Amino acid sequence: MSRQQPRELTVINKTLVTPNMLRITFGGENIHTIPEDQESGYVKLIFPREDQKSLFRTYTIRYQRDNEIDIDFVLHEDGGPASTWAKNAQPNDTILVGGPGPKKLIEESADWQILVGDMTALPAMSVNLEKLPQDAKGYAIIEVISEDDIQALQHPSGIELKWVVNPHPGENSSFLVDQITSLPWPKGSVSVWAACEFASMRALRSFFKNDTNIEKENLYISSYWKLGSNEDQHKEVKRIDSEEMA
Template identity: 55%
Template sequence: MARALPRTLHVISKQTVTPNMLRVTLGGDGMLDFPEDQAGGYIKLMFTTEAESKPLMRTYTIRKQREDQMDVDFVLHSDRGPASNWATHCKVGDSIMVGGPGLKKPLDHSADYFLLVGDMTALPAISVNIEALPADAQGAAILEVIDQADIQPLNAPAGMELIWIINHQPGQRPEALASRVRQLHWPDGRVNVWAACEFTGMRALRQYFRDERQVDRGDLYISSYWKQGSNEDQHKQLKREDAVQAEGTQVMAG
């Protein structure tokens, strides 16, 4: 299938979700031929700068989608890059070029138990996955946020335990998620795992899920969404190199 050409979307509104997360709603005529039901999939936002000859691309999750609009949530890191800086300063009516959508990575609802793990960059995708679970789903989500005030209400099934970790300096404690996962009682039955976070933290989680718990390849989606101290292009290169070394594990480069 041919790759969709980038489209121009406009800022419809902005909303503070939590102190460190900002929601920008994009829409306009560019949504007329946008595929339906893409919440949880990713898009490429394209930013032009005077210093670069070609646009900088940053990958973001579609948090929610309506007929003519989509919501995109931005984590407001202290060292703001081009994406969070744009989100902070954009105004209603501003335009941006958007590529995609890319493939969604949903949970397999036939599993017995669901385990979702991620930091704030993965919270939009995790939220979509949790909201799509059947009402009788059993499992847990371990979610790292920057501040207590960043904890969000999620529409989770009654059988899903939500465990929040506070890390005021994202990337500085890459072992935090894996350490908390190890404290969980590993359930009987088939466990479907979805995990995404900073690169070093991802590798710690992967070692646990793949080597210690021997989660089946078909039940393990794990990805790094960013790398402390690296820009997106450097991070992508690291992911490609790491994926070659990590045979049999679904480390996605999306």
């Protein structure tokens, strides 16, 4: 999260994008404290608790307009505080929002690109696809919970979108790797952008580092969540994993 002090934003609207993804539009008098050009950057939603440390939950800015931002929430049956808050949010509700943090965009200089992620990464993947040059080539492998969660996305015609349905995200760590290994591998240099559940991330990282010749500067890979863990627990697991990889 940046040094910008958290600000109170107001719920303007909410829209069900697909059965398992809810979009909330935020605005209000403090919206201009968020700098321009922050799509795919992350913010921290802050949930104060009496006599306890506030909860922080990380989300991507999907769209940004002059006086509004959109944030997409994946809806889970056993939703945490953020998705539960989003389901119950009504216009004029307010919430503290910190950030934004840095954008993570795929390297464009390679001969082709591959983007891979689950629904938690779909907002950031969507922005990446929109910002790629129109002559970009490659694949985007997008894991969704159901066929009804497939969205129309703006993307270069040379990027093939491959939607794969997994009703139980996070339970099979090799699911996304299996999708990638089944694809033809074009010649030339490749850049990768990947984000998903922690165990799936580790499987992808192992594949890209050990079974391909991708240069380090062309590989961005991150875990956005961990099955069975809340964000605070996931953050600690990521810290330990990062130290082990150093």
